[in-house]
Amino acid sequence: MGNNPEELLKTAEQEEYHHLVNRVKPKPPLLKNCIWAFVVGGLICVVGQIIMGFFINLGYSRQDAVSLESVSMVFLGALFTGLGIYDKLGEKAGAGSIVPITGFANSIVAPAMEFKREGYIFGVGAKIFSIAGPTLLFGFTASVLIGLAKLVIMSM
């Protein structure tokens, strides 16, 4: 790196090429993707709502019903991943099926299925959180920090 003419020429060429690539590259169909994400994400939430209503009707408290609903949705996400349906849904829905908790289940079950061939320890065991790992690490860290912050603020 530096100011020698060859380097500068190379950088200029790369920049020019980068512009060309951006011009030729097909753009993702944003509106279509958004509609798919909205509809599928919304439908997953409707299913969650129905399940929650079901547990409330069984006589559970609202808080228990919410927990049971999350567990049920994780189960459904895992089930549909196992049936090979969730990835096809994800191809269309994008964020619509990644953001809900079913997407979290998908991101754990998919590597578990994939790496079963390498055995339960070094395959499933080692790789199961290869996608969800960052979410877990930073999610836990954030929850601990917020908990500490709450503790400090409440004690003031």
Add this chain to the structure above:
Amino acid sequence: MGAINKKGRQTFIFADPPYITSWASIVGPKEGEGPWSSDFDQILPDYLWEEDSWEKTESKMLREAAKLAISKQGLQTSDIELMVAGDLLNQITSSNYAAREIGVPFLGLYGACSTMAESLLVGAAIVDGGYCERVLAATSSHHYSAERQYRSPVEHGVQRAPSSQWTATAAGAVILQKGGSGPRVSCATVGKVIDMGQTDIANMGAAMAPAAVDTIKAHFEDTGRPHDYYDLVVTGDLAAVGLSLARELFVKVGLVPSPNFSDCGVLLYDGLQGVDSGGSGCGCSACMLTGPFLRKVAGGEMKNILLVSTGALMSPTTTFQKESIPAVAHAVAIENI
């Protein structure tokens, strides 16, 4: 002092062009639904082919394609003096494990998706150099073994970018021989590694197009052949996005291959197969060569082709380390002489 069989900067001219006496292709179900289904020797019913992992399936495809090319010519595996092969998987295991079964002297190559041209080039040089009389050149790729190595687990529900490519499930093998009959490998241009600073692994065509153009330009300059010399100049796996970029770059360098310039990644599938930009993988140019192209050249439908297989040379590690994608392309001229 110059090398006697080299012309220009990077082109090998074969003094006694080796013959491609036999060839075979095995493709996956999706490739078999494309426009060339009748040209492939075997179309697999599913992606596992009675194996228990995709890696084993890929190696079996390479091995069986090699055996098929050998048996089509009425030969035994022991008649092969050398096997040159490579593939996309770490440590080129598909080729190594296939070579273990075939049991002949073996040279493993890694050129990512450029391996079909690279193995032809190396094989032809060895035959023409008089080191072997009969060499087997082969390569393979498998959609799912490549996906799990380079991208995310197959069942993970993520959206594909419109510029992304579909790794072909395909294997191709050819036998190169001194003497015989069939199309001949007349010359070959070894490509340089070109990196134009592209970092998007969902747009490999953009990373590889400059390498393809550089090699094709060098080929015409070195050989002095006119730009319309070949009935078909065909790149390996630039796919739709890369092909458009290559066309633009050709205009820029003042060279337009004619009458026909296309890409195996564009040709392999038809537009409705959900492959976005098009096909990719070692098997992409391998099955197009050992499927339709060699049949057409041997049958006289085309008198010659220039196969320019293109390879993107990154790994998942370099991608995570935010390195750009280097690419290489090798050109092999196949003609009826």
